[in-house]
Amino acid sequence: MALLADFGGAVEQVSVDEAYMDMSHRFADAAGNGAAMSAALEMGREMKLLIRRERHLTASIGIGSNKLLAKIASDHGKPDGLFAIEDAGRAAFLRTLPVSAIHGVGKVTARILGEAGLHTIADVQDHAGDLRALVGSFAGTLKRYAFGEDERPLEFDGEIKSISTEETFERDTEDRRILVPLLRQQAEEVAGKLSRERLAARTIQIKVRYGDFTTLTRQTSVEEPVESAAEIYGLACSILRRERLVHRPLRLLGLGLSGLGPPGMQLRLDL
DNA sequence: TCTGGGGTCCTAGGACCC
DNA sequence: TCTGGGGTCCTAGGACCC
Numbered sequence: 326m327a328l329l330a331d332f333g334g335a336v337e338q339v340s341v342d343e344a345y346m347d348m349s350h351r352f353a354d355a356a357g358n359g360a361a362m363s364a365a366l367e368m369g370r371e372m373k374l375l376i377r378r379e380r381h382l383t384a385s386i387g388i389g390s391n392k393l394l395a396k397i398a399s400d401h402g403k404p405d406g407l408f409a410i411e412d413a414g415r416a417a418f419l420r421t422l423p424v425s426a427i428h429g430v431g432k433v434t435a436r437i438l439g440e441a442g443l444h445t446i447a448d449v450q451d452h453a454g455d456l457r458a459l460v461g462s463f464a465g466t467l468k469r470y471a472f473g474e475d476e477r478p479l480e481f482d483g484e485i486k487s488i489s490t491e492e493t494f495e496r497d498t499e500d501r502r503i504l505v506p507l508l509r510q511q512a513e514e515v516a517g518k519l520s521r522e523r524l525a526a527r528t529i530q531i532k533v534r535y536g537d538f539t540t541l542t543r544q545t546s547v548e549e550p551v552e553s554a555a556e557i558y559g560l561a562c563s564i565l566r567r568e569r570l571v572h573r574p575l576r577l578l579g580l581g582l583s584g585l586g587p588p589g590m591q592l593r594l595d596l
Numbered sequence: 597t598c599t600g601g602g603g604t605c606c607t608a609g610g611a612c613c614c
Numbered sequence: 615t616c617t618g619g620g621g622t623c624c625t626a627g628g629a630c631c632c
Contacts, residue, residue: 340603340632431630462606486604493600528624538599542626579601 328375332368337479345392347479362388362409369407389415393475396428415473420447427470434460446471484585485522489530490514491579497536499574508565509558511580516554519582525550527584529560533570534577543568544583552588 326344329336334346348365355361369386376384387399388409397419402408410418419426423445425435437459443449449456449471456464469475490511498504519526529551530544543564551557561580565571 343632429630433629487602489602491601530625540627544625546624577600581602 489581525588532579
């Protein structure tokens with residue numbers, strides 16, 4: 326990320342090792358789409374060289390006129406790739422790809438589309454029927470994505486919506502001498518992140534998974550946002566007791582916080 | 597692949613209010 | 615009251631992403 330910053334574009338960091346960069350200002354004066362593309366490819370080569378020289382790592386770079394196309398281009402070149410999708414030919418280029426190449430189409434959606442006879446992006450482009458019956462509110466977006474249209478802006482340091490931690494045991498256990506210390510530790514962990522982010526939480530969630538992979542979540546919301554590990558631990562314990570979740574050995578125990586907001590907003594009535 | 601961990605977003609039902 | 619309609623909040627589960 327530090328190396329990318331030197332290229333002078335806006336950077337949206339997606340994960341530890343992935344980012345979108347808006348470099349459109351760099352190529353605004355390039356005459357025509359073809360010139361802009363070759364300039365962008367040249368910059369991509371520079372980025373890869375720099376990353377290899379400074380970090381001894383390969384990287385895949387995808388170039389396109391929006392996030393969807395850049396991502397597909399990047400996937401297309403993996404590993405160690407550099408690939409650009411020309412804007413003029415985007416809809417035609419996408420036709421050959423499977424529906425699963427589209428961001429947001431995972432295993433389940435791909436299966437649903439496949440059962441309706443839609444296997445490639447071309448199938449989605451050409452489909453005359455209503456996609457809402459298949460994919461609900463994703464229909465409009467899916468149709469636009471299939472033609473390479475994507476208006477999503479880059480997003481920068483968005484606010485945190487939830488904080489959680491979980492742990493899978495090597496052996497399923499209902500031993501309180503294992504579960505209690507772990508839950509305390511997890512409460513410390515999420516409380517630590519909460520305080521580093523200067524937040525408090527109104528909702529505490531417990532997650533358990535049993536040996537048969539059955540996974541349950543139970544949450545509780547409180548009026549006064551909590552901040553401390555002790556408060557979080559106490560609420561987590563009351564959920565576990567209330568719901569009798571530890572009636573058989575656990576494969577996993579997790580603790581999460583949501584309903585995040587500014588801390589220390591308790592009304593002081595002790596005038 | 598007998599299945600890790602940290603997130604976001606969506607859906608659906610129910611409680612509750614006006 | 616054998617009940618309309620719209621809205622908000624809470625809860626649980628699941629799809630998806632990296």
